[in-house]
Amino acid sequence: MDLAQFGARPDGGVNRQALSPEDIAGRAQFITWCEEQGYACSSDAVGNLFVRRAGTDPYADPVLTGSHLDSQPTGGKFDGAFGVLAGLEALQALDDTGIITRRPVEVVAWTNEEGSRFQPGCMGSSVFIGATGMEDILGCRDRDGVLVADALAQTLAAAPNLPRRSMAFPIAAYVECHIEQGPILEQAGKTIGIVTGIQGYRWFAVEVRGQEAHSGTTPRRAQKDALKAASAMVNALETLMIDESDTLRFTIGRFEVEPGSPNVVPGRVFFTIDMRHPDQAVLAARAAAVEATCRAAAGTCEVTVTQTFATPPIAFDGAVVDLVAETADRLGLPSMRLGSGAGHDAGYMARVCPSAMIFVPCEKGISHHPAEFATSADLAAGTRVLADMLADLANR
Numbered sequence: 001m002d003l004a005q006f007g008a009r010p011d012g013g014v015n016r017q018a019l020s021p022e023d024i025a026g027r028a029q030f031i032t033w034c035e036e037q038g039y040a041c042s043s044d045a046v047g048n049l050f051v052r053r054a055g056t057d058p059y060a061d062p063v064l065t066g067s068h069l070d071s072q073p074t075g076g077k078f079d080g081a082f083g084v085l086a087g088l089e090a091l092q093a094l095d096d097t098g099i100i101t102r103r104p105v106e107v108v109a110w111t112n113e114e115g116s117r118f119q120p121g122c123m124g125s126s127v128f129i130g131a132t133g134m135e136d137i138l139g140c141r142d143r144d145g146v147l148v149a150d151a152l153a154q155t156l157a158a159a160p161n162l163p164r165r166s167m168a169f170p171i172a173a174y175v176e177c178h179i180e181q182g183p184i185l186e187q188a189g190k191t192i193g194i195v196t197g198i199q200g201y202r203w204f205a206v207e208v209r210g211q212e213a214h215s216g217t218t219p220r221r222a223q224k225d226a227l228k229a230a231s232a233m234v235n236a237l238e239t240l241m242i243d244e245s246d247t248l249r250f251t252i253g254r255f256e257v258e259p260g261s262p263n264v265v266p267g268r269v270f271f272t273i274d275m276r277h278p279d280q281a282v283l284a285a286r287a288a289a290v291e292a293t294c295r296a297a298a299g300t301c302e303v304t305v306t307q308t309f310a311t312p313p314i315a316f317d318g319a320v321v322d323l324v325a326e327t328a329d330r331l332g333l334p335s336m337r338l339g340s341g342a343g344h345d346a347g348y349m350a351r352v353c354p355s356a357m358i359f360v361p362c363e364k365g366i367s368h369h370p371a372e373f374a375t376s377a378d379l380a381a382g383t384r385v386l387a388d389m390l391a392d393l394a395n396r
């Protein structure tokens with residue numbers, strides 16, 4: 001609730017977009033809470049924040065938990081924030097119970113998980129593991145033309161005393177708490193989601209270029225109307241993405257028309273594609289047809305289709321997934337296994353260390369919306385599973 005004040009929206013939601021002044025302020029508050037608890041904070045070159053609780057062996061690979069502090073522009077209080085603060089709560093629980101671990105335990109707040117202001121998403125975690133290069137992201141711009149390089153420099157400069165941390169350091173295991181962002185747990189009456197994996201997803205950026213013209217004087221057969229071409233592409237894509245089983249996900253979240261004047265034939269349209277599926281073969285086959293589908297509907301306009309984000313379906317580590325299940329059982333919490341429809345930083349961590357996620361229900365499955373809500377009891381239950389798992393994993 002306190003963190004939600006940073007970027008608070010009048011409708012109860014949160015707008016704390018990556019590397020924004022609101023994100024910078026929220027990060028500073030989080031660091032203050034950590035330092036008040038006596039933990040050392042550090043940051044790597046892409047702004048990932050690390051909070052370390054020492055173990056008896058300072059050289060042992062740490063166990064990590066965490067999530068992200070950035071939000072969607074019309075986000076909720078819990079997406080990302082829960083996982084970061086659950087990590088801090090778990091560290092405090094280890095302190096309160098006097099549990100000593102061999103391995104250090106660290107909480108991480110990954111930079112720009114959402115990919116809303118700057119694409120791609122999971123920017124901090126994918127750069128950390130080396131799946132994306134710094135040079136690939138520093139030149140990304142937001143809608144106002146602001147570079148990641150500049151917004152990142154401002155973010156790092158706002159916490160000048162944070163020691164720098166290397167990237168890709170070895171990690172023993174990673175566990176992330178997150179709200180489900182779907183209705184499955186609530187409908188099944190379960191408190192804990194034992195997340196088995198994350199579906200694959202692809203993002204595309206499509207630019208359609210026509211010709212501005214006078215809406216009154218230009219014959220329609222001579223017009224190169226980028227909006228009408230883009231609309232034809234959207235309808236053709238909708239047909240391409242038909243799936244009677246309703247497993248395939250397809251969203252056009254951004255659709256910009258230029259110059260946006262009532263009496264000028266649109267000369268340019270930019271739109272985004274977000275498509276997802278748990279089966280790599282289905283995802284790859286549909287994604288492979290996107291460009292041709294757009295070209296076929298372009299008419300007299302030009303079109304450029306760029307894939308901006310691609311991550312395959314991933315399965316989490318069986319032993320860590322089973323530990324989520326065993327811990328929930330031991331704590332007497334009703335649980336079930338499920339896959340994640342939403343993407344998470346854990347998807348990248350799974351490429352470098354044994355990883356898993358703990359879900360808790362959110363009301364009606366609403367997320368990426370100001371009405372996003374989870375109960376204190378469910379959030380506390382997820383945090384208890386996390387604290388138990390961290391104590392266990394950090395003594396292996």
Ligand code: HGY
Pocket residue numbers: 113114115121341342343344
């Ligand atoms: O897009 C996603 O799935 C994540 O919630 N950012």
Ligand code: MN
Pocket residue numbers: 068079080113178343344
């Ligand atoms: Mn999230």
Ligand code: MN
Pocket residue numbers: 072079114368
């Ligand atoms: Mn999200």
